[in-house]
Amino acid sequence: MAKLAFLGLGVMGGPMARHLAAKGHDVTVYNRTPARAAAWVAAHGQRSAATPAEAARGAEVVLACVGNDDDLRQVCTGPDGAFSAMSAGTLFIDHTTVSAQVTHQVAAIASAKGIGYVDAPVSGGQAGAENGALSIMCGGSETDYARAEPVMAAYARICRRIGDSGAGQLAKMMNQICIAGLxxxxxxxxxxxxxxxxxxxxxxxxxxxxxxxxxQMVNRHKTMLKDEFDFGFAVDWMRKDLAICLKTAEEIGASLPVTALVDQFYKDVQLMGGGRNDTSSLIRRLR
Known part of the structure; x- marks a missing residue:
């Protein structure tokens, strides 16, 4: 059992932190909205902290699942960021879907402080998080990954190291490219x-x-046929992820014509007021 901190208690992070607590880990949680952290503690025990630094102080492993590049920078390197309280020899695991560029930047800062770093974006949606059945693709050194894997096992169906720092994020981009076309x-x-x-x-x-x-066919066809989309992975977040894919493709000289087209279709759904709908709401623009 380990002393952990978990930063970000959204639809993914909340259940992931719950699984860690259920496995017997000592978990301190932080959320930008304190009421959500308080509700999590009321439901699952453990404790909450007012800042990422406070949550991370004394933790062996700090995990994060926040919104985007800027959110990750803030919880790691901001004035009250986790890195300010983490000591050499500790480990940071990032489950946020962000750019490989920010991963390299933040991982380099961690390395300079003697902090291990694993980028570990997840796939499987809210149901995967709730059921402890996420697919996790990781980047980082073999040593850091070996330390991270037993912790992530609490909510993973499969967890694999893809390569060095940033490889997990690149693999997640492939995942989102596949989902868009499918x-x-x-x-x-x-x-x-x-x-x-x-x-x-x-x-x-x-x-x-x-x-x-x-x-997608097995898990989404019934709700798509019924025109029900008030759940799951939001269109707004999918467009954030696809923007990362398209920018990275431009940087490395890859061609993503279908992904670029579907991204614009998701923009149509946003203009229809469906930004918080599940990604399966793509069918709305065809009706």
Whole structure:
């Protein structure tokens, strides 16, 4: 059992921190909105802190799952950031989906302080976090990853080191690129079937068992057919992730024509007022 700090208690971070506490770890939590941290402590015990530095003080491992590049910089290197209270030999695990560029920057600051650093973005959505069944792709040294893996096992279905610092974030970009294309294809297929007068659920029962099957098809087709999207991974966050993908593609000379197109389709959904809807709401623009 370890003394841990967890920074960020959103729809992903909250359940992940809960799994750590359930495994017997000593967990101190921090959230930008104190009321959310207080609610988490009331539900799961442990304790909360007023700042990232306070949460990190004395912790062997500090984990974060915040919003974006700026949020990560703030909780790590801001005036009350975790790094100011972490000692040499401790470890920082970042579950936020951010750019590889900021990962390199923050990891270098950590290294200069003798702090280990693993970038470890996750896939599996809110359900994966709730059920402790996330896929985690990691970047960092083999030594740091070996220390991080037993901690992350509390909520991982699979956890793998992909390469050095930043490799986890690049792998997560691949994940989001795949989801964007899959979701557009699924949206078109379901909208097509509805226009043709077919029973969408009956069709999916068959085709999901063949070459067209995917996690998105199995887990999202029913709510898509019912026009229900008030859950899951928000369109606003998907566009944040796709912006990272597209910027990185430009930097490395990769071509992402379908991803760029689907990103604009998600912009349409935002303009329709669906920024907080699940990414499966892409089908709305086809109706």
């Amino acid at each position: 979701m557009q294809g699924l949206s078109e297929a379901l909208a097509f079937g509805q226009k043709a007068g077919l029973d969408g659920e009956a069709v999916v029962e068959v085709i999901s068992q063949g070459a067209a099957g995917s996690w």
